[in-house]
Amino acid sequence: MKIKVLKNVFQRNDNAARENRELLDARGVTCVNLLGGAGAGKTSLLEAVIPVLRDSLRMGVLEGDLATTKDATRVDALGVPVIQLLTDGGCHLTATLVQQGLRRLPLDGLDMLLIENVGNPICPAGFDLGEHLRISVLSVTEGDDKAAKYPLLFKDADLIVLSKCDLQPLTDFDFNTVTRDLRRINRRAEILQTQARRAIGTEALATWLLDRCRPSSAASRE
């Protein structure tokens, strides 16, 4: 009985994810799911890349959190449409909750939708939201053992960002260790080092996003 119910939960999520992707495809919106633990620096990365991309891409943001609208407030200050999705204690975003967010965004006027998932290195990775791309973030202050310890976070990522690299000299974080472990889990993802506070690596992140915004949506702006 338990298995049947859990299957239904995943089935319902997958159905909603497919609907989300079809809707985003129809509107020519490229959707990115940003994953990582609490405090990995996901919102700071958004704050770094949105001002760089704002003139080239019409961007929208969905902010996932258990509580508070702190992150949506930070993104709102950047002048792009943002909706705060509150899970009310839930440990990950679901495609159903994203669906509610999509209804409140001006999709026809967007080229790219960035979804910042709940800060949690485990559960969000198991739920397709209807995104086209996944970016997984690991901060050097979390430790270089975290790729091996949290493989699901990195397995399906298209890009892996190692953040807060300016703090690396103050930690035991070893880039070779983490790169070796990441390559065992995921051979194809690019790995990018960033220092959002110094705007180092964030230009490369912005370029990565721009390159992956599909031609159809770029064309639709003309």
Add this chain to the structure above:
Amino acid sequence: MKIKVLKNVFQRNDNAARENRELLDARGVTCVNLLGGAGAGKTSLLEAVIPVLRDSLRMGVLEGDLATTKDATRVDALGVPVIQLLTDGGCHLTATLVQQGLRRLPLDGLDMLLIENVGNPICPAGFDLGEHLRISVLSVTEGDDKAAKYPLLFKDADLIVLSKCDLQPLTDFDFNTVTRDLRRINRRAEILQTQARRAIGTEALATWLLDRCRPSSAASRE
């Protein structure tokens, strides 16, 4: 139907938690559940306090992780009995898994059992393992907004450790902000600042643990 099954999951966990607590009480073992996000510094705190307490208390450790035995290896080097509990992708420890760990530890020879939960700021807080005390850890590199954003992590804590405080000058972390938010969630917990790498604050943590090891178990050693 879904609610009924979920109730059964929690009911089963609560039953196992009660059995664990009864067993620990019977053996005079004080049990501490250590919670926090990935990379909050939980294992480093264990590495700092176990050598201080080892001569006063007979300690055992259960290490919870999704994958790898890295943390158990670190604790094993300290010369105390340790069992690695692998959740196989699961996002938190359960009382049932802890029960299996208890069977493999020499409980009659222990005064204190430390359980390091899976690194996740959300799900572990919802599952009683049969512990007597909870310690929640937040590293300053995670950000001072995390108390407000992850209230469940701190709500039932007996002690809140703010870790990696040596890195605070390099962050925007504000102790007043986090203390104010923590006090809204939990009025009674002590709040302790630590720098495990410099052994600052860890002596106070060791004392806190020693003070809470119940007299019955201390007596049983004589």
